[in-house]
Amino acid sequence: MDKGVKKAMEPYWTENFGNPNALYKEGLIARNAVETARGDVAKVLGARAKEIIFTNGGTESDNLAILGVAKSGGNFVPLRTDEEGNPTGTKIPSAFRGHIVTTKFEHHAVLNACKQLEKEGFEVTYLDVGKDGVVNPEDVKKALKLETILVSIMYANNEIGTIQPIREIAKVIRNFKKNGRGNFVPLRTDEEGNPTGTKIPSSVFPYFHTDACQTPGYLDLNVERLGVDLLTLNGSKIYGPKGVGLLYVKNGIKLKPILYGGEQEKKLRPGTENVPAIVGLAKALKIADKDKDKESARLVKLRDYFIGKLLSEIPKTVLNGHPTQRLPNNINISILDAEGESIVLYLDEAGIACSTGSACTSESLEPSHVILAIDKPHAYAHGAMRFSLGRSTTKKEIDFVMKVLPDIIKKLRMFSPVNIKI
Amino acid sequence: MHPRNFLDRDPQGGEFDAEGEVGSFACGDIIKIWIKIDKETDKIKDIKWRTWGCATAIASASIFTEMVKENGGMSLEDALKIKPQDIAEKLGGLPARKFHCSILADKAFKKAVEAFRNIK
Numbered sequence: 001m002d003k004g005v006k007k008a009m010e011p012y013w014t015e016n017f018g019n020p021n022a023l024y025k026e027g028l029i030a031r032n033a034v035e036t037a038r039g040d041v042a043k044v045l046g047a048r049a050k051e052i053i054f055t056n057g058g059t060e061s062d063n064l065a066i067l068g069v070a071k072s073g074g075n076f077v078p079l080r081t082d083e084e085g086n087p088t089g090t091k092i093p094s095a096f097r098g099h100i101v102t103t104k105f106e107h108h109a110v111l112n113a114c115k116q117l118e119k120e121g122f123e124v125t126y127l128d129v130g131k132d133g134v135v136n137p138e139d140v141k142k143a144l145k146l147e148t149i150l151v152s153i154m155y156a157n158n159e160i161g162t163i164q165p166i167r168e169i170a171k172v173i174r175n176f177k178k179n180g181r182g183n184f185v186p187l188r189t190d191e192e193g194n195p196t197g198t199k200i201p202s203s204v205f206p207y208f209h210t211d212a213c214q215t216p217g218y219l220d221l222n223v224e225r226l227g228v229d230l231l232t233l234n235g236s237k238i239y240g241p242k243g244v245g246l247l248y249v250k251n252g253i254k255l256k257p258i259l260y261g262g263e264q265e266k267k268l269r270p271g272t273e274n275v276p277a278i279v280g281l282a283k284a285l286k287i288a289d290k291d292k293d294k295e296s297a298r299l300v301k302l303r304d305y306f307i308g309k310l311l312s313e314i315p316k317t318v319l320n321g322h323p324t325q326r327l328p329n330n331i332n333i334s335i336l337d338a339e340g341e342s343i344v345l346y347l348d349e350a351g352i353a354c355s356t357g358s359a360c361t362s363e364s365l366e367p368s369h370v371i372l373a374i375d376k377p378h379a380y381a382h383g384a385m386r387f388s389l390g391r392s393t394t395k396k397e398i399d400f401v402m403k404v405l406p407d408i409i410k411k412l413r414m415f416s417p418v419n420i421k422i
Numbered sequence: 423m424h425p426r427n428f429l430d431r432d433p434q435g436g437e438f439d440a441e442g443e444v445g446s447f448a449c450g451d452i453i454k455i456w457i458k459i460d461k462e463t464d465k466i467k468d469i470k471w472r473t474w475g476c477a478t479a480i481a482s483a484s485i486f487t488e489m490v491k492e493n494g495g496m497s498l499e500d501a502l503k504i505k506p507q508d509i510a511e512k513l514g515g516l517p518a519r520k521f522h523c524s525i526l527a528d529k530a531f532k533k534a535v536e537a538f539r540n541i542k
Contacts, residue, residue: 339450341476345423367450379447415428415480417443417454417472 001280002239008283009241012276020273021264030275037282044289045231045248046222053247053265054278058213058234060258061247062109062152064268065209065230068255069150070098070117097121098149098205101140105129105159105373107211110152123147132322133162133374141172148206155212155219155226159370159386160321161330163219166210170227173208207253213237213245217288218296218328223248233285235277239391240284244277299328299389306331306387306398314406316422320371320384331387334371334380336420338412343385346408352401354387379420425480427487429456429470438468440541442533444526451475453483455530459498459538466495471527478520479527482509486527498535504528 012033018026020034035049042049055061102114104126114124125143129135135153144151151173156163209230212221216238223231230253234245249255249268261270303326311317316336335343340356347354356368367381387401433441438456445452452475458468469490471483486509490501506525510516 337474339475339479342423342480345477349423367448377447378450382447382450414430415425415472416474418447418452418474 001241002284002287004287005240005280005284009276009280012279016275020275021262030273033275033279034273037278040282040286041233041246044216044221044285046224047248048251050266051248051251053249053268054273054281055245055247055265055269056243056274057236057245058107058211058232059109059245060269061232061234061245062107062209062211063113064247064255064258065232065249066100066110066113066117066150066152067258068268069207069209069230069253070100070122071256072254097123099123099125099145099147101125101127101143101148101151101153101206103127103129103135103153103373105133105157105370106152106154107158107213110154110211111369114152127153129162129373131375132325133157133160133320133370134322134325135164135169137165137168137172140169141176144173144176144206150209151206152209152211154214155210155231156214156327156330157321157370158214159368159384160332160374161214161327162321163215163325163327164210166226166228170208173206174227176206177204207250214327214330216285217292218299219292221289223250229253233281235281235284238284238288241277241280244274244281246281295391296328299393302389302393302395302398303328303331305395306389306401307333309398309402310405313402314409316420318376318380318422320374320376320380329389331389333385334376334383335385335409336379336383336422337416337418338383338409339416340383340385342412343383343405343408346412347401347405350404350408352404354385356382356384356386379418423477423480425484427470427484427491429472433470438470440534440538442530442535442537444529444533445475445479451479451526453479453526453530455483455487455527455534457531457534457538460495464498466490466498466501469531471530475526476520478516481513482516482527483530485509485512486531490531498538502532502535504531 016026016029016033018024018030020027020030038049038052041052055064100114100117100122102110102124118124127135127139127143140151153164153169155166207229210228211232213232213234214237215221216233229250231248232245236242255268257268259270264270264273307319310333311319314335318334320332320334344354344356367378368384371381371384433456438458441454441456443452443454453471453473456470457466460467469487471487473479473483489504489512490496506521506528509527510521
């Protein structure tokens with residue numbers, strides 16, 4: 001964690017311990033801290049403070065966005081405008097089971113929320129992401145239907161770092177809304193299970209959500225420029241505290257909460273606010289955004305130097321994901337004939353921390369769904385290695401990796417029974 | 423990690439009596455075992471392995487081959503009795519979700535023995 005972030009959080013553990021919902025002096029200090037943090041975050045996002053909902057992390061924010069839109073049945077939905085340009089509204093029937101568009105390589109917080117909705121009768125389209133790991137906006141256009149209530153596409157992938165054309169996708173959605181205004185949307189069933197229909201103003205749906213957890217400090221986070229309605233961020237990827245996140249919810253969007261309780265965070269996230277974590281998240285985001293251009297330029301140079309070395313000095317290595325349309329800090333390569341976890345452990349022994357990017361270490365032992373989604377075979381997925389660069393990474397450290405890694409691969413290939421044709 | 427008894431090259435003709443391979447790219451582990459058997463005593467004279475897989479797969483192959491080579495080589499009959507639980511125990515325990523890896527070493531061995539008996 002960034003030292004400045006830790007320092008900013010410090011007073012809110014013991015000195016200013018108040019509950020931000022209390023009326024006494026200590027409570028007001030805590031409330032002030034939370035609202036200042038909200039204002040700071042809003043400024044980075046180019047949003048209004050009231051559009052920021054603090055949560056306990058990226059997973060919760062993704063769930064709130066997806067389940068919250070999907071289950072907003074029965075809510076009053078304010079339309080931006082009717083035919084005459086006046087604000088108006090409609091009530092969405094609670095039996096409505098809409099359609100959601102997402103991609104095959106989203107984070108599991110998005111994928112598994114969508115899978116749950118499928119079980120509940122929603123329809124989900126999982127878009128291909130091509131060999132480069134970049135969504136084609138044309139594919140989004142083709143997938144949109146009158147019943148589509150939500151499009152959820154990550155800003156940058158967490159394993160291969162590929163950056164998605166969020167602005168172009170937003171434009172596709174905007175055009176779709178413009179052309180489909182006021183259409184009749186057939187519902188699958190009503191409460192008795194009979195097919196029925198309603199008039200859903202298509203100038204409201206679909207909403208556009210993006211998980212942007214990987215991007216602060218590297219990419220533009222301005223929600224107006226991006227054209228998104230919902231945006232997820234969290235603290236742990238940006239030298240901030242773990243266990244805190246936020247969801248940007250564009251003014252006018254009514255979400256159904258996933259937790260029920262008090263009235264905190266506009267009833268969308270009940271429970272006493274985690275004051276130090278919220279203060280830390282805002283501080284971390286401010287720092288990341290301030291140094292964005294300089295740090296990105298430095299890391300792009302290091303990243304390309306490292307990728308060049310890996311591909312030229314270790315035979316049978318393949319870069320996963322687009323070579324340049326990727327985050328400045330992400331390197332993901334498949335090293336054939338050697339298996340990812342063994343490489344990780346040998347590197348760990350040498351003091352180098354990296355990950356397989358595959359879930360081989362997870363409960364399922366399944367290979368990375370991301371590497372499979374970019375059309376690479378299982379053998380590539382199990383040999384995928386993800387190196388993340390950070391604020392403290394230097395060229396010297398990369399040279400050190402390149403001093404030990406080739407020998408580790410040689411050793412593992414020596415006792416590997418496979419010889420994959422490239 | 424200091425794995426033992428692995429084969430660091432392709433085997434030469436006649437060097438071993440039989441081989442067995444199990445696993446797949448899809449499951450993430452492949453292990454191959456070669457055996458040399460004393461035809462008089464049915465004891466294991468030599469055993470080598472190669473693995474593409476996680477650390478557990480490598481460690482279990484290594485320890486399994488050490489177990490069957492102990493005291494001048496186990497008889498095939500005894501070696502076939504080694505269960506995945508025995509391998510895990512010898513390694514000082516394995517996480518439950520990694521258990522399928524350790525099962526591979528004995529399975530590859532069983533396949534090799536099967537091949538050996540078919541030749542005989």
